[in-house]
Amino acid sequence: MYVDHLQDISSHWLVPDPLDISYNPLLRSLDLRVHVLIGRYDPLAWLHTLFSTVGPTNCLEQISLMVTIDLPPPDLDHSTYAESLRGWREIDSVLARPVLSSLRRVRIDFALDNPIDDQIVPEIVDDILSQFPNLDNEGILFSDTCEIR
Secondary structure: OEEEOOEEEOOEEEOOOOOOHHHOOOOOEEEEEEEEEOOOEOOHHHHHHHHHOOOOOOOOOEEEEEEEEEOOOOOOOHHHHHHHHHHHHHHHHHHOOHHHOOOOEEEEEEEEEOOOOOOHHHHHHHHHHOOOHHHHHHOOEEEEEEEEO
């Protein structure tokens, strides 16, 4: 299953209702693409709700998440950034539930949009990955980073 849940219509961000994965108990692989614009658009609540719908009878073995990250706005404050990181930690918690014991691989790839030559965006990626202690301890978290323009 492939989902790209970001739509831009008339410069308004629309997020569709989350899918209910419990209706697909034979789903083995889930491929998602999301765009994270910290301080402007954050799909983490949508992802959390989506992953929460996995039912007790499932065969989900692999989740692949492509996350496009842009430079944060200059006026980004610490509390907004901390809230975003907390959202990633909640996703780690929901994916580490016993109901997802068949999960063998969670791959989170980051596409850095307009990364400039500084280290801001790579530091953001490191901060995000540090929010996945459960998946990392289970040895099922994999990640990579690339630059896009």
